[in-house]
Each structure stands twice: as C-alpha cells, then as structure tokens.
Amino acid sequence: MELKDKLVSSFLAFENTVDVDTAVHDIRSQAIKAFEEKGFPTKKEEAWKYTSLNTVLKHDYSIFPKEENAIEFRDIKKYFLHDLDTYKIVFIDGKYSSHLSETTHDKIDVCLMSSALSNEKYRLIIENYFNKVAREDGLTSLNTAFSREGAYIYIPKNKLADKPIQVLHFSTGNEAAQMLQPRNLIVVGENSHVQIIERHQSLTDNPVLTNSVTEIFADKRAVVDYYKIQNDNQNASLIDNTYIEQHAQSVASVHTFAFGGNITRNNLNFYQKGEGIDSILNGITIIEGKQHVDHNTLVHHIAPNCESHQDYKGIFDEKSTGVFNGKIIVNKEAQKTNAFQSNNNILLSDKATINSKPQLEIFADDVKCSHGCTIGQLDDNALFYMKSRGIGEKEARALLMYAFANNVLSSVKIPQLKSRINKLIATKLGVNIGFDL
Numbered sequence: 001m002e003l004k005d006k007l008v009s010s011f012l013a014f015e016n017t018v019d020v021d022t023a024v025h026d027i028r029s030q031a032i033k034a035f036e037e038k039g040f041p042t043k044k045e046e047a048w049k050y051t052s053l054n055t056v057l058k059h060d061y062s063i064f065p066k067e068e069n070a071i072e073f074r075d076i077k078k079y080f081l082h083d084l085d086t087y088k089i090v091f092i093d094g095k096y097s098s099h100l101s102e103t104t105h106d107k108i109d110v111c112l113m114s115s116a117l118s119n120e121k122y123r124l125i126i127e128n129y130f131n132k133v134a135r136e137d138g139l140t141s142l143n144t145a146f147s148r149e150g151a152y153i154y155i156p157k158n159k160l161a162d163k164p165i166q167v168l169h170f171s172t173g174n175e176a177a178q179m180l181q182p183r184n185l186i187v188v189g190e191n192s193h194v195q196i197i198e199r200h201q202s203l204t205d206n207p208v209l210t211n212s213v214t215e216i217f218a219d220k221r222a223v224v225d226y227y228k229i230q231n232d233n234q235n236a237s238l239i240d241n242t243y244i245e246q247h248a249q250s251v252a253s254v255h256t257f258a259f260g261g262n263i264t265r266n267n268l269n270f271y272q273k274g275e276g277i278d279s280i281l282n283g284i285t286i287i288e289g290k291q292h293v294d295h296n297t298l299v300h301h302i303a304p305n306c307e308s309h310q311d312y313k314g315i316f317d318e319k320s321t322g323v324f325n326g327k328i329i330v331n332k333e334a335q336k337t338n339a340f341q342s343n344n345n346i347l348l349s350d351k352a353t354i355n356s357k358p359q360l361e362i363f364a365d366d367v368k369c370s371h372g373c374t375i376g377q378l379d380d381n382a383l384f385y386m387k388s389r390g391i392g393e394k395e396a397r398a399l400l401m402y403a404f405a406n407n408v409l410s411s412v413k414i415p416q417l418k419s420r421i422n423k424l425i426a427t428k429l430g431v432n433i434g435f436d437l
Contacts (some may be wrong), residue, residue, distance in 0.1 A: 003057050003179075007142065008036050010063045014146055019118050024147070027131050031144035038138035050323045050355040051294045056237045056263055059207045061179035063146075065094040071203075073100060076170060079201050084416040086197070087165045089151045093172055094180045096149060109154040110165055113183050116152040125154060129187050133215050133243040133271060140241050143213040147183035150212075153196070157189035157219070164195040164414060169212075171236070173204025184214040186224070193223040195414060202236035214242045218250040220274070225413055226254045231424060232261035234289070241267045248274030248303075255412060256283040257421055258293045259428055269298045270308065272334075277306040282408045284421075285314040285322055286401075286428040294323035301334040304364075308338075313405045314345040316352035327359040328369060335364050341371040346378060346404060398429040 001009075011032045019025070040057060041048040071092055080088070087110045090100040096112055103110045116122040117130075134140050151167045171178055188194050202208045218224050230238060238261055244252050258264055270279040285293045299308040314322045324343045345354045358371035378400050386396035402425060409425075412418040 003061060004039050007063065008032065011145060014064070018148060022118070023127060024117050024130065028145050028147065031141040034136050034141035035138055035145055038141065040138055047296060047325060050321075051263065051265055051292065053263070056209055059177040059209070061177045061207070061209060062175040063179055065178070065180075066174055071097070071100070071170065071172065076100075076201075076203070079168060079170075079199060081166060081197065081416050081420060084414070085163050087163060089165070089167045091149065091169045091182065093170070093174055093178065094149060094182070108156065108159055108161055109152065111152050113150040113152045113185060114148055116185065117148070122152070125187060129215065129217055130185055131215070133217070133245045134213055134241070135243070135269070139211055139239055140213055143181045143183055143211050143241070146181045147213075150182040151184040151186070153184075153186040153194065155188045155192040155194050157191060159189065159192045161194040164197060167196065167198045169200045169210065171202045171204060171208045173206040175206065177207040178209075180208065180210045182210070182212045184212070186214065186216045188216070188218050188222040188224050190219040191221045192219070195225040195227075197227045197229065197414070197417060199229045200232065200236075200238055202233050205233065205235055208236045210236070210238045212238070212240050214240075216242070216244040216252065218244065218246045218252050220248045220250065222247075222250045224250070224252040226252070227412070227414070227417060228254065228256045228266075229421075230257060230261060230264055231259040234262055234291075236261050237263040239265045239267070242269065244270045244279075246270065246272050246274065246277045246279065249276035250274070251278045251280070253280035253282070253411070255408070256295065257424070258283065258285040258287070258295075259424055260287060260291060261293075263292045263294075265294045265296065267296045269300075271300050272302050272306050272308075275303050275305045277303070279306075279308040280411070281308070281310040281312075282411055283312040284405045284408050284425075285312070285316075286405075286425065287320040287322070288317040290319050292321045292323075295325070296323075297326045299328050299339065301328070301330045301337045301339060304333060304335045304337065306334065306337055308340070310341040311408055312343045313408055314343075314354060315348065315401055315405070316345065316354055317348040319349070319351045321352070322354040324354070324356045324373075325359075326357070326371070327361070328371070330362045330364050330367055330369065332363040335366045337364060337367040337369065339367070339369040343372070344374045344404070346376060346401065348377070395431055398426075398431040401429055
C-alpha cells in the first residue's frame with residue numbers, strides 16, 4: 001500500500017482516539033479530504049522543482065507511535081542547552097515525556113497541544129488561532145488532519161517569557177520506520193516577548209520522516225525570536241512548515257541552522273498584517289555527502305511602512321545539494337516597504353549543487369526592494385595570504401568559511417545558543433577554529 005493510501009485509511013482509526021465533539025474535528029475532516037485530493041508534492045510543481053520526496057516516501061512508515069520508549073536525560077543531554085535555564089517540552093517518538101520536560105501555567109502557558117485541543121480552558125484560543133494562517137497544501141493538510149501533539153505556547157498581553165523555551169522531538173528507532181507529525185501553536189500577545197529553540201533529533205539509523213507544522217501569531221509590538229537547529233543523521237528527513245502572522249510594529253525573526261539530515265525542506269511563510277513590522281529570516285547551511293537542504297521562503301507585505309530582511313548562507317561539499325527559493329510579494333497598498341533578500345553560497349566540490357531562485361512580485365511603486373545571489377568557491381588569494389602567514393590550509397579554509405557565515409551567526413541573541421552553533425560549525429568544518437567556544 002502506498003503511503004498516501006495508508007494515511008487516508010488510517011484517519012478513521014485516528015479519529016477514534018480523539019474527541020470528535022469539538023470544532024477541531026471538522027477542521028481535521030476537511031484537512032484529510034484536502035490531502036486525499038492533493039497528495040504529496042512532486043517535482044511537477046514549481047515550488048518543488050528541485051526537491052523530490054520519492055526516496056523518502058518509499059518506506060513503510062508506522063503512523064501511530066507505540067508506548068513511550070524509556071530514555072534517560074543522560075542519553076540525550078548533549079542535545080539540550082543544559083547550561084541555560086529554560087522551559088522544556090520534550091517528545092519521544094511523538095509522545096510527550098513528562099520526566100524530561102519543564103512546563104508552566106504561571107503567567108504564561110508552556111504546555112501541550114493535546115491539552116489545548118481538548119480542554120475547555122483553551123477553547124477561545126484554539127477557535128481564534130488554530131489553523132488560521134496555515135496553508136491548505138497537501139503536506140500541511142496532512143499534518144492538520146492528524147494534529148494532536150506538539151507545543152502549545154501562549155504569552156498573554158504585556159508578558160515577557162522569563163526564560164527561553166526549548167522544544168525537542170526525539171525518535172528512538174522503536175519502529176522500523178516512523179512518521180511523526182508534530183503540530184505547534186504559538187500565540188504572543190501585545191507587547192510580549194518570547195525566545196524559542198526547536199530541534200528534531202533522531203537517535204536511530206532507522207528511517208524517520210517528520211512533517212511538522214508551526215503557526216505563530218505576533219500581536220502588536222510583540223517580539224518573537226525563533227531558532228531551528230537541524231543537525232540530524234543520514235536517515236532522518238524533515239519537512240518543516242512554519243507560518244507567521246504579524247501585526248503592527250511586531251518583530252519576528254527565524255534563524256535556521258541546517259547542518260545535516262537526509263532531505264530537509266523548510267517552508268517559511270511570513271504574512272505582515274499591519275504597519276511598522278519587521279520580519280527577519282536568516283539561515284546557515286553546511287552539508288556534505290548526498291544531503292539535501294531546501295529553503296523555501298515567502299514574505300508577503302500587505303500593509304505599508306514595513307521591512308523584511310533575508311540572509312541565507314550555504315556551504316556545500318561532496319555531492320550535496322542546496323535549494324533556495326525565496327519570494328517577496330509587495331501588495332499595491334504596501335507603500336514605503338523595504339525588503340531585502342540575499343543568498344550566498346560556496347561550493348567546495350565540483351559535484352556539489354545549489355539551485356537558487358530569488359523572486360520579487362512588486363505591485364507598489366514607492367518601495368525599496370532588492371535581492372542578490374552569489375555562487376562561488378573560496379577565494380584563492382585570501383587562502384594564499386593566510387597560508388603565507390603560517391596558517392595551515394585546512395585551518396585557513398575553515399576560517400574563511402566561518403567568516404563567510406559569521407554575520408548570520410552574529411544576530412543570535414542567546415549567548416549559550418551562539419556558543420553551541422559555533423561548536424557545531426567547527427565540527428562540520430572538521431577543525432578547531434580557535435574561537436572561544
């Protein structure tokens with residue numbers, strides 16, 4: 001049985017495990033119909049022209065996780081920012097792990113989607129925000145149909161989350177092949193601020209496919225800092241769909257650090273619904289082997305006097321493949337828009353590939369919009385200069401690559417996270433680059 005047919009037929013069994021007497025039931029039912037109609041994306045679609053899911057979809061994935069596999073903190077300690085006090089929402093094979101998590105309902109809500117979807121206490125938030133900004137494409141609809149578990153974060157008006165929030169998803173290999181579909185809802189009220197760090201990590205060599213959807217709502221003057229760490233093993237594939245709705249004078253930034261995995265596809269969508277908004281999209285990709293990372297971004301400028309800034313850097317070695325498909329849309333009413341997009345890439349091998357497609361659709365006449373793309377190799381003159389000063393070739397190449405990516409790293413606002421990313425970059429480059437880590 002093909003995966004699509006297996007998922008559609010499994011939906012009835014899934015419904016028997018959730019409350020069908022809620023408004024979410026109708027949303028799920030419509031979503032499975034949409035997925036049945038649209039199915040998985042193919043390379044025939046323009047947005048998926050350079051990314052094929054055929055090899056990923058061939059496995060016989062387990063759709064429903066078994067009971068939680070016993071994992072101790074010592075087994076996964078290295079994946080946490082353990083030198084930083086944070087709230088933690090931890091999932092093992094798609095199920096919430098209470099003994100590894102630290103949640104709260106004190107002034108802010110850091111808890112579970114399953115609770116929010118079924119508890120009357122959260123009904124108004126769910127009715128007002130759940131599935132309101134997510135698209136109805138095949139993958140997002142599939143996630144919506146099976147939405148049950150994930151992170152629910154609600155920051156009320158005029159509140160500062162007193163510490164960052166870590167959201168971690170682990171897969172253990174309890175199944176021969178496993179499909180996970182976490183659903184996150186993050187609502188940040190007027191004048192409020194939150195920092196979130198997200199990671200999907202496979203602990204097994206068994207195939208894992210994660211189809212994640214995150215909806216983020218930033219109210220007036222809210223500040224959202226979101227960090228995604230993607231450094232998984234060779235048999236783990238991730239499709240990450242993130243939708244962000246911003247309102248007047250809010251600031252939302254998403255940093256994506258893509259360092260590994262089989263196939264990684266990041267669909268990142270910003271919708272600006274108010275004046276004075278700033279949207280920031282930054283990314284660093286360092287991959288090798290036959291790894292594939294695809295960044296697909298959209299910033300939709302709907303109101304005037306807003307800004308967006310995109311800066312994506314890629315370093316590709318061996319037979320790895322990168323894709324950057326960035327679209328900026330400026331509505332006719334969105335005068336005085338400043339929108340900037342940059343995608344710069346280094347190919348370390350003749351067999352590495354990058355497909356870059358910046359796009360601007362501008363319907364206003366009083367705007368400042370620009371996009372740029374570069375693809376090249378390391379500067380031989382700079383490399384010669386550093387070697388002439390006694391720096392070994394390997395270290396010189398690493399320093400040049402680090403400098404290439406550093407301006408993206410400099411915008412990370414959590415020092416402990418910046419230190420962790422430094423270490424990951426040094427590991428990917430294969431050297432001790434001499435920075436204070």
